[in-house]
Amino acid sequence: MELLIRNGTVFDPLNHVDGERMDIAVKDGKIVEDVSSRAEVIDASGMIVMPGGVDIHSHIAGSKVNTGRLMRPEDHYRDYEFRRPQRRAGVGHSIPSTYTTGYRYAEMGYTTVFEPATPPLKARHTHEELNEIPMIDKGCFTLLGNNWFIMDYLREGRIEECKGFVAWMLEATKGYAVKLVNPGGVEAWGWGRYIIGLDDPVPRFEITPREIVEGLCRINSMLRLPHPIHVHTNNMARVGNYETTIATMETVADQASGSPRNIHVTHVQFTGRKGSSWVNVRSGAEEISSYVNRRGHAELDIGQIIFGDTTTMTADGSFQYLLHILSGNKWANADVEVETGAGVVPYTYRRSNYVNAIQWGIGLELALLIEDPWRIHMTTDHPNGGPFTEYPRVIAWLMSRKARDKTLSKINKTARRRLILPGIDREYTLSEIAILTRAATAKSLGLTDKGHLGVGADADIAIYAMDVEKVDPSKEYRLLRRAFRRTAYTIKEGEIVVKDGEIVKTVFGRTFWVKPWVKGDLMERVKEDVRERFEEYYTVRFGNYPIPDSYLRRPQVIRAGG
């Protein structure tokens, strides 16, 4: 099948194309030099053409997402989708059902999304849901920051065995990256206890969060995994946590010589707070961005909050408990043996609320103060900061000072006074938005065929109906927002799947997972080594734990060399 996208204004930062009027040719799911005269032609005159969006951090599938759905019928009652000829029915708002999730991403021009927190023991569940999310390519990150075997190996200094174990875990869970959530702290929460500092020992394990972060960072480089360690830092529940965020980046800085980028700190807005109490909480964005601007080894995603109702969920059970106590809202907790935990709490961010307004400011300050757009990714940590369907709102805030001022005029007055945001002039360009939302994320994930429109790339393309010659996004941010809410066309693997903002075809994308190579019989030795303890710690048999490749609807293995 051939397609010719004619005369669009193309933004393709990885290939240094910045708003040029040009044609894009597509054949058999890939971008090609040229197509025959039989190709279907899309007239993209007066439209923006970008690679399909790549979301690096969005909770779309798995047991805690489903706990959120189960817990919140009130979230679904007011937002639902009818069954239509080309699409399945579903429900929405902050925790959409699987089909609705895929459709809504495609409608916004996103074509690849990563679920960032999969409990290994329940990875099958994550993959079952990913199998039923249409329209997008996907993958999941495996939670390893509180794993008993990893903590034991690292404490004993058995880094080689630990490496083999991590490789086996990624293969067994069909995971894409190493994810750490409150390293050591979730294990402490297994006893209802907390970890405060990077150097506090994990109860009964005699290892510190610092040692876990450093160890897994080293292993991540040894295995040459495509994505750096993806870290939700300690201390999310505390006010002055920006220091922990910087200390966590710092602790792996000296490891960065070989690989320039060795840590991804996620949803930094949540761990960018300065101050000593909720009354005097300030933004720590200046300090964090100054670190990132000076040091090239760290990248971040924002975790922007959106005012309104949403559902918060993380593997950081202790944080969710705190949020439950603070808000009085209902609370679910789901600890997972040997590995991790999870919590879910509904939450409403209010403009008039001082802390919420500061949080809103931290996210935008971070994005605007970090100079290199390749090292700050746009997320809302869906659904924690707000539903992913609100991305166009974030784009408008980034591109338009006017849009920011409008919101600033409505937020809590004390917060407004204490933020430096009102004094920031920077406005993102469309090319920079393309970096934040697809090029940089694809690059960070090591997906070489995504995030750009060069020959050979996957033909995942978003076409937005906005004429850059007629619309100034800085002034007419409402038109910008509207254009990015629903594409004129979304093309997935060379097929038109969305037209005029409506799904015209349901397709199923691939699931990426990483298979790391380790030397000789290391993996076999490690499996032998853990087997006996495995049966003692877990309630499932060792043989029933790994997920076969055939379990994934369309598996796509990425090999990594260690």
Add this chain to the structure above:
Amino acid sequence: MEVRDVVCTVCGCCCDDLIVEIEDNHIKSARNACTLSTSKLMDHRERLESPMIREGGILRDASLEEALDRAAQILSEARYPLLWGWSLTCNEAVSIGVELAEVLGGVIDNNTSICHGPGLIGVHDIGISSSTLGEVKNRADLIVYWGSNPVHAHPRHMARYTVMSRGRFRRSRRERALIVVDVRRTDTARLADLFIQVKPNGDYELLSALRAAVRGEELEQEEVAGVPVAEIERMAELMIGCEFGALFYGVGLTMSRGKSRNIDAALSLVRDLNSRTKFTILPMRGHFNVTGANEVTTWLSGYPFGVDYSRGYPYYNPGDTTAIDILRRGECDAALVVASDPAAHFPAGITRRLMEIPIITLDPYRSATAEISEVVIPTAVLGVEAPGTIYRMDGVPLEAKRLVEPPEGVKTDVEILSSLLERVKILRG
């Protein structure tokens, strides 16, 4: 041939350590299996042998194609069909069931609505402080069974997951205390360190009194729900004083007076306890994949059971869109029953309603429901003759295996439901 790590498909424990000896496509023995499991694996219950269609009032043998055609016709002509069962089959089958309900504009409901439904309604209201069973095995020093009798209903629960299990931080029975709350001295209660005998239907009062005691309030009565206040206070002390507690509740709590209010109280009690110590609560789910049925239905529709697609989108209102209710109101005009026997288990009045409408039954075995059906299609036994994903009571997914081949010509639930969906889609255009 010996097959190891076999996943049992009887109760919500989903024990996955069975060792099964197979000879000549027959199961000769099963090690590590409880009595319930053995009786299923070595089953000699009467199987349905051939697809059947009712003709002139009598069920006659038919070809699979014929049966599927007739089933598709009944369903696609129905205005408001009920798709019932789903707890004794795999997730893959449930997923097709949800799409079928969507295409037909019918209701998909699973056994939850007549057993642990109140537990899930409680979660809508309160949330739940929960964990996987391995957390209990490794950490718990206090176990509470409330309105459940695992010695008989979940025979290996205590040995594999709770009081008698051996984990990283708790090595033996001596390191754990056991409290049992029930209306009678059950066999589980006989093993308890503290047995609390609650008056029938007194659970809500007792839970409320416990909550008060846990919050440090003084109880002014002599006794609550037949339990002396001193004992309530003792139980509260044990719960506050443990390092990691786990409360398991059964249908004794969900189906006695108060229903979802009982669960609200239990969930609230455990939530409150988390300000003092670590505490989790888990339902003792009966069927081996009723949890999976809830999970699949939730990720596809947003709701765990009783999902009504008659509006064209998922709608949920338990007590209104659940099987018993739509049958009682006489609104339902056809039923698809998958791996369940409602005619034997629904209230008599509801079964009479069921007899007035055409039923399609998919089941490996003869059942009362099969006897009153228009179409009967035999299926392979999941976890014995058919593979598939199932969820343990704590949401841990496991892959049930195919151990032996099904009888000649017998298909799996997934195969039959896929064919049925295909046909219905054609008939419905």
